[in-house]
Amino acid sequence: MIKFIFSILLTCCSFAILQAQTIIKPGNFHCISIEGPMMYYWKNPTVIQQFKEVLQQQLLAQKQMRLDNTEIEFMQFNNFKDFSSQHNSTVTQPVVNFKMAEYSAKVFWNQLNAANQPLDTNLFSIQSVVMIELNIQQPTPAPSYSKTLEVYIKRAKANGIGVPFGNLHFSAKGFTELMKKSVEILLDSSNETEQIEIKASPPFMGDNFIIGAISNVPKINIESKNLFSKYQLKGQSELIRWDEQRYLDIILKGKNKTTLSPEIAKAVDNSVRENGNDIHVFLLQDARNIILNKNYQLIIPARISANDGYASAGMPLVEPLEGYNNFLLNEKDTIARFSILIDKKDFTKKIYPHIATNGIDSSSAVTVSDTESEMIYSSKYSITGTFRNQPFGIEIGQHFREVYLNNERILIISGINEPEKMVLLNPNIPSDLLNELILLGFNRFFQ
Numbered sequence: 001m002i003k004f005i006f007s008i009l010l011t012c013c014s015f016a017i018l019q020a021q022t023i024i025k026p027g028n029f030h031c032i033s034i035e036g037p038m039m040y041y042w043k044n045p046t047v048i049q050q051f052k053e054v055l056q057q058q059l060l061a062q063k064q065m066r067l068d069n070t071e072i073e074f075m076q077f078n079n080f081k082d083f084s085s086q087h088n089s090t091v092t093q094p095v096v097n098f099k100m101a102e103y104s105a106k107v108f109w110n111q112l113n114a115a116n117q118p119l120d121t122n123l124f125s126i127q128s129v130v131m132i133e134l135n136i137q138q139p140t141p142a143p144s145y146s147k148t149l150e151v152y153i154k155r156a157k158a159n160g161i162g163v164p165f166g167n168l169h170f171s172a173k174g175f176t177e178l179m180k181k182s183v184e185i186l187l188d189s190s191n192e193t194e195q196i197e198i199k200a201s202p203p204f205m206g207d208n209f210i211i212g213a214i215s216n217v218p219k220i221n222i223e224s225k226n227l228f229s230k231y232q233l234k235g236q237s238e239l240i241r242w243d244e245q246r247y248l249d250i251i252l253k254g255k256n257k258t259t260l261s262p263e264i265a266k267a268v269d270n271s272v273r274e275n276g277n278d279i280h281v282f283l284l285q286d287a288r289n290i291i292l293n294k295n296y297q298l299i300i301p302a303r304i305s306a307n308d309g310y311a312s313a314g315m316p317l318v319e320p321l322e323g324y325n326n327f328l329l330n331e332k333d334t335i336a337r338f339s340i341l342i343d344k345k346d347f348t349k350k351i352y353p354h355i356a357t358n359g360i361d362s363s364s365a366v367t368v369s370d371t372e373s374e375m376i377y378s379s380k381y382s383i384t385g386t387f388r389n390q391p392f393g394i395e396i397g398q399h400f401r402e403v404y405l406n407n408e409r410i411l412i413i414s415g416i417n418e419p420e421k422m423v424l425l426n427p428n429i430p431s432d433l434l435n436e437l438i439l440l441g442f443n444r445f446f447q
Contacts, residue, residue: 027095036167042074160359162204206355224418338385349377
């Protein structure tokens with residue numbers, strides 16, 4: 001009998017708590033982006049559900065309001081003329097409205113210039129700006145509630161590997177995290193924050209040759225600074241270094257004429273016939289495996305021209321000569337001989353701009369466009385030749401390198417100017433050989 005009465009009391013208390021909560025209805029949910037496809041995430045059912053759960057949680061915690069079961073649907077606008085903050089003039093029950101707009105960093109800077117506000121150098125790292133407004137309308141005479149938050153998006157170090165978007169700055173998960181943080185601030189009337197800064201790891205375009213290969217393979221972080229790179233592999237520390245770039249003139253006439261091998265002499269002669277009075281040099285860069293005390297030198301015969309459009313930009317054109325005339329030396333031993341092709345298309349490799357991933361696993365892929373599209377992938381430089389008597393190749397893109405040995409892709413490394421993260425697809429590759437391939441793939445002439 002006592003247990004029965006106690007159960008009734010608990011039930012009554014729960015009913016009283018529910019009765020004390022005000023039911024609030026979703027109203028207008030508007031969004032627009034003049035920067036990129038970020039607002040397409042609102043078409044993703046998982047993102048909407050997660051947002052609704054966050055909104056429900058914060059309404060209960062901050063306003064003692066419970067969101068009803070009405071579905072939330074965002075209306076996307078194409079221009080700011082149609083993007084209105086107007087709400088219903090009168091309501092018969094509490095209504096929550098939400099609007100979100102994204103615009104480029106360039107628009108933001110122009111606004112500051114128009115207002116004659118000084119530009120802090122810190123602002124130049126902004127990728128885009130997001131304005132978020134949350135509004136709660138209540139029946140008269142209860143007061144309404146409104147709050148706006150300005151979010152500065154900055155790029156963090158990439159967690160994934162791939163081709164990043166130029167105009168999409170969050171993965172679907174990152175976008176959800178942004179919503180969690182923003183809704184918490186917007187519904188907290190005691191929080192006077194009006195601006196926040198978020199550093200986001202960039203999302204990557206879908207592809208058919210990177211994300212599938214790295215999804216279930218451990219990622220190895222590489223710490224790179226001032227021409228040094230270090231990382232841990234199989235419990236051992238690896239430390240490698242590049243020296244500064246330099247060059248050596250190839251003298252074609254006179255008593256100090258440079259002695260050339262027959263193959264390089266032929267390549268230089270062909271270049272002279274085609275390019276007139278261009279300067280010819282050996283591009284040189286020394287490198288070192290510090291742990292193993294091994295020294296290396298990269299040698300690339302090249303032509304230098306200040307003609308064409310490069311002169312107007314103040315930059316000479318530097319182009320490797322044709323043929324297998326490029327070398328990597330370990331002390332006096334030639335360990336690699338290779339050719340270099342520029343802007344090589346690979347029609348088997350596709351990039352999908354309508355798909356966004358986190359660059360870590362393929363399960364993160366979500367659609368960010370109504371239109372399916374694909375692009376052919378091109379390498380900035382394509383290296384092929386022999387490495388320690390084995391066929392090898394390195395495909396050098398703007399954001400990552402792919403390394404092949406004996407016709408097997410053994411390594412993918414992210415990084416623009418220096419290595420940042422790598423996925424070792426063949427764990428049996430010896431570390432000294434691996435470091436030699438990294439030193440070659442990230443030499444400073446391939447930036």
